[in-house]
Amino acid sequence: MQHMATFFNEDNSYVSEQSRHKPGNIVLYLDQSARVIDYQVDPDLPLWLPKQLPCPISQFLALPSHTLLDALSQQTHQLIDLNLRHRDAGRLACRGWLEFNGLDIRLNLLDQTDLRKQLAAQETRLRWLTQSHEVLERLLYVQLDQLELESERLLAEICRCFQLPAAAIFMQDHLTQKLQTLHCVARELPTPEWFDPKEFLRISGQKAGVRQSDVCFWVEQKHPTLPSLYMVMSWPSTQEWQQTLQERGTALMNLWLAALQQRLHERALQESERAARLMRDQLELNWCEFYPERHLFSVTACSDDPLSQIENPKSISLDAWWQWIVPSQREGLALHWQESLLMQAPLKTTLSLMIGGQQVEYAFTLNWLQSPQGIRGIGCLRNIQQEIQVHQEAEQVGKRMSSLLETTPALIYVQSYEQGALSLSYCNAGSDHLLGWSEEAFCQQGLLALLHPEDRDLYAQRNQQLFQNGQASSQLRLRDAEGEWHHLLDEARLVRDPLGVPVEVVAIALDVTDLQQAQASARHYHELSIRDPLTGVNNPRFLQQQLQVELARAQRSGEVFSLCLLDLDKFKSVNDTYGHLIGDEVLVGFARIILESLRIQDLAFRYGGEEFVLLLPNTELQDACLVAERLRETLEETAVSSSLPDLRVTVSIGVSEFRMQDTALTLMERADQALYAAKESGRNQVKFSA
Numbered sequence: 001m002q003h004m005a006t007f008f009n010e011d012n013s014y015v016s017e018q019s020r021h022k023p024g025n026i027v028l029y030l031d032q033s034a035r036v037i038d039y040q041v042d043p044d045l046p047l048w049l050p051k052q053l054p055c056p057i058s059q060f061l062a063l064p065s066h067t068l069l070d071a072l073s074q075q076t077h078q079l080i081d082l083n084l085r086h087r088d089a090g091r092l093a094c095r096g097w098l099e100f101n102g103l104d105i106r107l108n109l110l111d112q113t114d115l116r117k118q119l120a121a122q123e124t125r126l127r128w129l130t131q132s133h134e135v136l137e138r139l140l141y142v143q144l145d146q147l148e149l150e151s152e153r154l155l156a157e158i159c160r161c162f163q164l165p166a167a168a169i170f171m172q173d174h175l176t177q178k179l180q181t182l183h184c185v186a187r188e189l190p191t192p193e194w195f196d197p198k199e200f201l202r203i204s205g206q207k208a209g210v211r212q213s214d215v216c217f218w219v220e221q222k223h224p225t226l227p228s229l230y231m232v233m234s235w236p237s238t239q240e241w242q243q244t245l246q247e248r249g250t251a252l253m254n255l256w257l258a259a260l261q262q263r264l265h266e267r268a269l270q271e272s273e274r275a276a277r278l279m280r281d282q283l284e285l286n287w288c289e290f291y292p293e294r295h296l297f298s299v300t301a302c303s304d305d306p307l308s309q310i311e312n313p314k315s316i317s318l319d320a321w322w323q324w325i326v327p328s329q330r331e332g333l334a335l336h337w338q339e340s341l342l343m344q345a346p347l348k349t350t351l352s353l354m355i356g357g358q359q360v361e362y363a364f365t366l367n368w369l370q371s372p373q374g375i376r377g378i379g380c381l382r383n384i385q386q387e388i389q390v391h392q393e394a395e396q397v398g399k400r401m402s403s404l405l406e407t408t409p410a411l412i413y414v415q416s417y418e419q420g421a422l423s424l425s426y427c428n429a430g431s432d433h434l435l436g437w438s439e440e441a442f443c444q445q446g447l448l449a450l451l452h453p454e455d456r457d458l459y460a461q462r463n464q465q466l467f468q469n470g471q472a473s474s475q476l477r478l479r480d481a482e483g484e485w486h487h488l489l490d491e492a493r494l495v496r497d498p499l500g501v502p503v504e505v506v507a508i509a510l511d512v513t514d515l516q517q518a519q520a521s522a523r524h525y526h527e528l529s530i531r532d533p534l535t536g537v538n539n540p541r542f543l544q545q546q547l548q549v550e551l552a553r554a555q556r557s558g559e560v561f562s563l564c565l566l567d568l569d570k571f572k573s574v575n576d577t578y579g580h581l582i583g584d585e586v587l588v589g590f591a592r593i594i595l596e597s598l599r600i601q602d603l604a605f606r607y608g609g610e611e612f613v614l615l616l617p618n619t620e621l622q623d624a625c626l627v628a629e630r631l632r633e634t635l636e637e638t639a640v641s642s643s644l645p646d647l648r649v650t651v652s653i654g655v656s657e658f659r660m661q662d663t664a665l666t667l668m669e670r671a672d673q674a675l676y677a678a679k680e681s682g683r684n685q686v687k688f689s690a
């Protein structure tokens, strides 16, 4: 019998003659009646073999094969799947090639029983995976944000339940497309920062006995906001895996859900605790709870409060809490406390606590609540340390201010501004010191009633200025309790509220009556010292002063000025004819004419007897002569004595103009020379010194 030299490998490729005896190979030789006339079989295969040959092919088969019968009758080469009889009533799943060569028929087969089993297992596994995928996907979608919290426990549980070597959850970054390990639980496996699925399987395979062909389970989660999430689980293929999954899968999912819910609950609690802390901190409040039955007092302090320094403030005994209170307050507080607890009435008090060696003040309130756990006090410890300090400082400032207000020699008053009108609302003792009015009497009467009638306009101006500029200075006269007028120097400020609306006027007034009088008498004495008592024009002493001033100014600025020397003509005869009194009247009348005819900057002096001097600043000789001439003419035509209206007098005038090298004397001398010339020339005329 000739044996053909072609055999198959398990992937149906031909193999060489030499390798035909490889494990699992079966070769059956048939005749035209489909009887097996010979065979070659791997001795390790548990194949049923006939005792006598030839025997019908049907005896080799565990199940009838129509394909084989058709192929034999039609004599067609083809690939055939057959179930051969197992030695122990089972069957061997074989795949092989049917070949016809003349009268020889050969069937080359390969036992694929294990491979088939594997394929079937894979199919079932994949079916389950599809279902699990859906379950997990739903679960992951709902709880995606919570996944991280529980994933480690979940993965550990997955590994335990399914006896897996490794399980991991990954997230895919949309930008880099890389997978980032969220969590990886695997026996002794490193957790790579970035995950390469193949690498993961390779490593996990090495470390935990997973083969590349093992099932790898992916759950891809497309979340609208988060990056894609993957879950990969791998496990060795075992006979029991499906059963294990079915039994434990649901329980596992429930477990995970429950864990997540628990976690959610805890997180909600944490969140509310955080929110409460935030609120406490913002309100700067410390909360406390008191459990009388458990003899417990707990404090939850805001972050900045000294109370937060106390270690473990959540669980202190009432006795420990009591030690914080300064000893002097304990007895009183204990009484209050008991009473409040008995009556279940709120307790409100201030407390001084010793914290870190320092005394800190608190406003303390405690309210009582009935709860299923018994009665409970809920309270608040508000730190009032700063408030007390501010209060104390304000009190001190207040004391200082009021003592200042009482002792100051000034009148300080406040006018409220309401409905467009100012009314006195406060004054200090200055009303009494300065004006003899009691504070009440002063405020009742008001400023306007006490104001000097002539100062009403000034007061209106002061108010106008106040509302325009926010401040005003004025000098007003106010009537005192005895009817005397006092000059008050008044400095007022307008006070506006934060919106800019005027609220009140605060003013301080000093009595300057004495100063006024002193100024008036000083003015009077000054007048006396520079005036000629008869005529009212300036005296010779003032002439000497002013001449020096003018000379200095002219020499400094180069600006000229002129001087006129006036002498009444034949005044002696006036005296002699009408008497000295008429002579005086003439002098007074002449002085009046001079004053009326001069400019504001010109100065007139009585130089002696019937002689007068005019000092004309910024006036050249020519203009000075015109002034003198006009004066001369006016005098000639004007009655100078009221007693003798027809009496006329004349005047001779000498004029000189400033020269750079002049002294008072030289200037006067030149004017005198000119006057002399005027007299000499017949009087009643003006002459100047060239």
Ligand SMILES: Nc1nc2c(ncn2[C@@H]2O[C@H](COP(=O)(O)OP(=O)(O)OP(=O)(O)O)[C@@H](O)[C@H]2O)c(=O)[nH]1
Residues within 6 Å of the ligand: 567, 568, 569, 570, 571, 572, 573, 575, 579, 580, 581, 582, 583, 584, 587, 608, 609, 610, 679, 683
């Ligand atoms: N009534 C009065 N006469 C005075 C005053 N001071 C001086 N006299 C007089 O004025 C006169 C000046 O006269 P005289 O100096 O001689 O010059 P006159 O008579 O004016 O003649 P001429 O200057 O040359 O025009 C004297 O009789 C003085 O007594 C005064 O204050 N009052």
